[in-house]
Amino acid sequence: xxxxxxxxxxxxxxxxxxxxxxxxxxxxxxxxxxxxxxxxxxxxxxxxxxxxxxxxxxxxxxxxxxxxxxxxxxxxxxxxxxxxxxxxxxxxxxxxxxxxxxxxxxxxxxxxxxxxxxxxxxxxxxxxxxxxxxxxxxxxxxxxxxxxxxxxxxxxxxxxxxxxxxxxxxxxxxxxxxxxxxxxxxxxxxxx
Numbered sequence: 001x002x003x004x005x006x007x008x009x010x011x012x013x014x015x016x017x018x019x020x021x022x023x024x025x026x027x028x029x030x031x032x033x034x035x036x037x038x039x040x041x042x043x044x045x046x047x048x049x050x051x052x053x054x055x056x057x058x059x060x061x062x063x064x065x066x067x068x069x070x071x072x073x074x075x076x077x078x079x080x081x082x083x084x085x086x087x088x089x090x091x092x093x094x095x096x097x098x099x100x101x102x103x104x105x106x107x108x109x110x111x112x113x114x115x116x117x118x119x120x121x122x123x124x125x126x127x128x129x130x131x132x133x134x135x136x137x138x139x140x141x142x143x144x145x146x147x148x149x150x151x152x153x154x155x156x157x158x159x160x161x162x163x164x165x166x167x168x169x170x171x172x173x174x175x176x177x178x179x180x181x182x183x184x185x186x187x188x189x190x191x192x
Contacts, residue, residue, distance in 0.1 A: 009046030029146040029157040033164045044101030051110035063107035068126045070100035113184035120177035128170035135162020
């Protein structure tokens, strides 16, 4: 039987992938970012299992690096446009976002409170930095293909999308990191 969080994760994934959102995300950087954050961060947080056995420092570093590489790689102008213009690119982008997010959250869950908090803080930093770079860029990085559905110019869409990534994406990971850090400090305090 599926737990309530996993059912919610599957339901949200169905809404994200089976609604009109993917079609609109192809022509809107803002809607792309909503889809991206849902598939990379929210759904995996609900779906990812706890890994059996302890998770060591090397596994934490590798999972965090893999998630960062996937997110940054799909936001390079060439790969981003490929995912917007090609069904194959879109499917690969979405699948890798989901896989990288599930890997990250599964490792975080298996790492203990402090190790998981460190990985989530690192994820907060890279997500916020990438969002700031996208949002504060003085020029349109992705072309007119990433604007139109919301009545904004491509640069305006990019600025709003960058703010969403830095603000909402960063805040989500930061809140989870602080929750885990509070647990780690509470456990340490109880032992003292």
